Amino acid sequence: xxxxxxxxxxxxxxxxxxxxxxxxxxxxxxxxxxxxxxxxxxxxxxxxxxxxxxxxxxxxxxxxxxxxxxxxxxxxxxxxxxxxxxxxxxxxxxxxxxxxxxxxxxxxxxxxxxxxxxxxxxxxxxxxxxxxxxxxxxxxxxxxxxxxxxxxxxxxxxxxxxxxxxxxxxxxxxxxxxxxxxxxxxxxxxxxxxxxxxxxxxxxxxxxxxxxxxxxxxxxxxxxxxxxxxxxxxxxxxxxxxxxxxxxxxxxxxxxxxxxxxxxxxxxxxxxxxxxxxxxxxxxxxxxxxxxxxxxxxxxxxxxxxxxxxxxxxxxxxxxxxxxxxxxxxxxxxxxxxxxxxxxxxxxxxxxxxxxxxxxxxxxxxxxxxxxxxxxxxxxxxxxxxxxxxxxxxxxxxxxxxxxxxxxxxxxx
Amino acid sequence: xxxxxxxxxxxxxxxxxxxxxxxxxxxxxxxxxxxxxxxxxxxxxxxxxxxxxxxxxxxxxxxxxxxxxxxxxxxxxxxxxxxxxxxxxxxxxxxxxxxxxxxxxxxxxxxxxxxxxxxxxxxxxxxxxxxxxxxxxxxxxxxxxxxxxxxxxxxxxxxxxxxxxxxxxxxxxxxxxxxxxxxxxxxxxxxxxxxxxxxxxxxxxxxxxxxxxxxxxxxxxxxxxxxxxxxxxxxxxxxxxxxxxxxxxxxxxxxxxxxxxxxxxxxxxxxxxxxxxxxxxxxxxxxxxxxxxxxxxxxxxxxxxxxxxxxxxxxxxxxxxxxxxxxxxxxxxxxxxxxxxxxxxxxxxxxxxxxxxxxxxxxxxxxxxxxxxxxxxxxxxxxxxxxxxxxxxxxxxxxxxxxxxxxxxxxxx
Numbered sequence: 001x002x003x004x005x006x007x008x009x010x011x012x013x014x015x016x017x018x019x020x021x022x023x024x025x026x027x028x029x030x031x032x033x034x035x036x037x038x039x040x041x042x043x044x045x046x047x048x049x050x051x052x053x054x055x056x057x058x059x060x061x062x063x064x065x066x067x068x069x070x071x072x073x074x075x076x077x078x079x080x081x082x083x084x085x086x087x088x089x090x091x092x093x094x095x096x097x098x099x100x101x102x103x104x105x106x107x108x109x110x111x112x113x114x115x116x117x118x119x120x121x122x123x124x125x126x127x128x129x130x131x132x133x134x135x136x137x138x139x140x141x142x143x144x145x146x147x148x149x150x151x152x153x154x155x156x157x158x159x160x161x162x163x164x165x166x167x168x169x170x171x172x173x174x175x176x177x178x179x180x181x182x183x184x185x186x187x188x189x190x191x192x193x194x195x196x197x198x199x200x201x202x203x204x205x206x207x208x209x210x211x212x213x214x215x216x217x218x219x220x221x222x223x224x225x226x227x228x229x230x231x232x233x234x235x236x237x238x239x240x241x242x243x244x245x246x247x248x249x250x251x252x253x254x255x256x257x258x259x260x261x262x263x264x265x266x267x268x269x270x271x272x273x274x275x276x277x278x279x280x281x282x283x284x285x286x287x288x289x290x291x292x293x294x295x296x297x298x299x300x301x302x303x304x305x306x307x308x309x310x311x312x313x314x315x316x317x318x319x320x321x322x323x324x325x326x327x328x329x330x331x332x333x334x335x336x337x338x339x340x341x342x343x344x345x346x347x348x349x350x351x352x353x354x355x356x357x358x359x360x361x362x363x364x365x366x367x368x369x370x371x372x373x374x375x376x377x378x379x380x381x382x383x384x385x386x387x388x389x390x391x392x393x394x395x396x397x398x399x400x401x402x403x404x405x406x407x408x409x410x411x412x413x
Numbered sequence: 414x415x416x417x418x419x420x421x422x423x424x425x426x427x428x429x430x431x432x433x434x435x436x437x438x439x440x441x442x443x444x445x446x447x448x449x450x451x452x453x454x455x456x457x458x459x460x461x462x463x464x465x466x467x468x469x470x471x472x473x474x475x476x477x478x479x480x481x482x483x484x485x486x487x488x489x490x491x492x493x494x495x496x497x498x499x500x501x502x503x504x505x506x507x508x509x510x511x512x513x514x515x516x517x518x519x520x521x522x523x524x525x526x527x528x529x530x531x532x533x534x535x536x537x538x539x540x541x542x543x544x545x546x547x548x549x550x551x552x553x554x555x556x557x558x559x560x561x562x563x564x565x566x567x568x569x570x571x572x573x574x575x576x577x578x579x580x581x582x583x584x585x586x587x588x589x590x591x592x593x594x595x596x597x598x599x600x601x602x603x604x605x606x607x608x609x610x611x612x613x614x615x616x617x618x619x620x621x622x623x624x625x626x627x628x629x630x631x632x633x634x635x636x637x638x639x640x641x642x643x644x645x646x647x648x649x650x651x652x653x654x655x656x657x658x659x660x661x662x663x664x665x666x667x668x669x670x671x672x673x674x675x676x677x678x679x680x681x682x683x684x685x686x687x688x689x690x691x692x693x694x695x696x697x698x699x700x701x702x703x704x705x706x707x708x709x710x711x712x713x714x715x716x717x718x719x720x721x722x723x724x725x726x727x728x729x730x731x732x733x734x735x736x737x738x739x740x741x742x743x744x745x746x747x748x749x750x751x752x753x754x755x756x757x758x759x760x761x762x763x764x765x766x767x768x769x770x771x772x773x774x775x776x777x778x779x780x781x782x783x784x785x786x787x788x789x790x791x792x793x794x795x796x797x798x799x800x801x802x803x804x805x806x807x808x809x810x811x812x813x814x815x816x817x818x819x820x821x822x823x824x825x826x
Contacts (some may be wrong), residue, residue: 251753261747368689
């Protein structure tokens with residue numbers, strides 16, 4: 001997947017048409033119910049004639065479609081509204097994690113249109129081989145998407161590690177990856193993506209960041225737009241969302257909550273440190289504390305098995321989850337004291353374990369957060385669970401197309 | 414200090430004159446060397462005639478003055494440049510901390526023009542009495558400033574605790590303050606501030622936040638504009654500066670690094686938690702670990718005495734500082750893993766102890782921060798030390814006057 005066909009003709013940047021296309025499409029994307037052309041003229045300040053011309057372009061390019069007429073109480077013909085198209089360009093989301101590969105396709109409206117998860121322990125697998133398996137899954141996703149009239153125009157890959165701007169994975173300690181040139185390895189495969197101007201064929205990002213973005217765009221209305229999203233897998237990562245935007249840190253490496261020391265003189269960690277949260281609340285730590293031998297319980301089924309045992313009242317599993325929740329709560333209380341966030345989302349494998357993790361996390365917050373007495377912190381499971389990173393990755397591509405529609409139109413025109 | 418005289422006549426918001434005044438004054442403030450009127454016309458895009466008229470207003474209002482002619486290599490008369498005035502409006506900075514009161518005056522150019530620190534243990538003192546002492550110091554500062562041609566037009570107060578938007582101090586655990594209505598208490602004193610439209614007479618903020626702002630605007634050129642500034646006093650607070658702006662959190666209560674758990678089952682803390690950083694690296698913890706009885710060593714001289722002993726090679730003091738630095742390093746490593754910052758500034762009382770604290774802090778960062786091997790973190794003492802909060806407070810007022818000069822001109826016109 002060198003991921004690219006040849007790009008289409010260059011686009012004149014900043015043209016009026018380009019701005020009007022983005023303005024009208026953005027309004028359609030943000031609207032609570034399908035707006036009419038008249039609504040769009042009011043909302044954008046453009047003339048009716050300009051809106052009509054822009055909408056014709058968007059319809060012809062399969063970026064929007066006409067909705068069914070809404071029932072209307074007053075007299076006259078009911079107006080048809082405009083919605084983001086369910087055919088046309090779409091985003092491809094990819095994830096390599098320690099114990100699964102995931103692929104998904106998200107359309108412009110943010111709907112997940114294809115999803116495949118392949119559970120396997122990826123630690124013994126060489127990076128090039130893991131990526132080859134992912135490309136194979138992505139090929140099937142591309143074919144499935146095509147059958148629904150969707151064209152993949154960009155991909156985003158989630159990895160559980162630290163990523164440079166150019167897609168080099170500097171370090172993914174739990175996968176055992178170090179300095180893996182992901183874009184170069186993917187370029188050895190045939191293209192899956194139809195490249196359009198302005199949309200990167202491939203971006204690589206930390207999975208906890210992409211999972212937090214997936215959660216932000218999937219959570220029910222009324223939820224806080226500032227939260228800490230914790231991806232609890234074999235490793236533990238966090239995405240910090242502040243006022244609806246991801247906080248990335250000075251070099252893009254923020255969110256390594258798994259390496260917050262919770263017992264500074266405690267167990268040695270794969271990172272070289274000691275007493276890191278991962279050693280007390282990572283998936284393997286919980287499995288081992290529950291007295292389950294790893295040989296009998298491969299990483300890819302561990303979370304489901306733990307939930308099953310806890311559900312059945314198994315004392316060892318309950319104690320292991322309580323202790324993990326307490327360690328997690330110690331770290332989370334520190335983060336809340338530091339960042340003053342009002343919402344913590346338990347994502348990844350933690351989502352399925354939330355019934356047992358939430359109480360001890362809340363107990364530590366109550367005991368340790370200075371402001372908890374008069375300003376409670378919400379702790380809740382994520383809406384997407386373990387698939388949040390791939391969904392967040394594909395959604396980030398789809399949102400980029402909506403923000404910059406002219407590239408796709410130049411290609412299809 | 415109800416802090417206000419009656420405000421001057423209302424200002425028409427958003428007028429062209431207002432915008433041009435702020436634009437030209439902002440350029441003068443940001444310039445590397447005093448710009449001429451011609452430089453300002455080029456930089457702002459305004460006509461020479463408009464710039465001249467605006468500069469006349471600024472000169473008449475004592476917001477800027479003409480600099481001495483700069484030596485010039487070419488032919489012709491050397492141009493005189495414009496600088497921020499060293500007379501005219503100024504900001505008042507106030508601080509109540511556990512073991513001192515501080516007052517300072519900062520002029521428009523950011524120069525500290527007056528500074529008083531009064532060392533005393535404030536814990537046994539009622540909030541109203543502590544504030545009364547501060548008002549007395551502020552009165553002397555006002556008189557001193559007036560002798561230098563400076564008029565105080567706004568005050569900012571730093572407190573070591575959590576502050577609401579309206580200035581209510583919700584909780585300052587080490588001072589023992591809870592729900593203290595600071596603005597109402599100060600309003601019982603005669604006014605010290607000449608109020609001008611657009612400049613709040615009084616704001617109240619967390620001392621660690623204001624200290625971080627003080628550091629940001631005092632640090633040498635070339636320093637990082639994203640850093641963690643730690644104020645190490647009896648309590649330990651932090652200000653998080655990201656891209657030159659203070660990060661305040663969802664409700665304005667960020668930065669409580671002193672309550673990061675470093676030994677979760679360790680010593681009980683005044684906050685109700687257990688094993689908080691403050692219990693291992695706060696001033697009293699260091700003093701006690703160094704074997705110094707608190708009765709012989711009041712809080713207000715503790716830092717100086719510790720530095721003296723360490724300088725002399727006292728083994729107990731050196732061990733106490735090493736252990737405190739290690740605890741601090743554990744917390745800092747967690748913060749750097751979480752936020753991906755490249756600079757940590759040791760401020761407050763820590764500044765004077767930095768020679769002994771920096772090595773163990775760096776050792777913990779090296780051992781625990783995932784990215785430390787290829788992207789080192791700078792740990793350095795603050796440039797302002799314990800006076801950073803009062804300087805930051807006064808500077809925040811001065812910067813507000815520069816950003817919004819029309820209020821002062823309306824008052825003086």
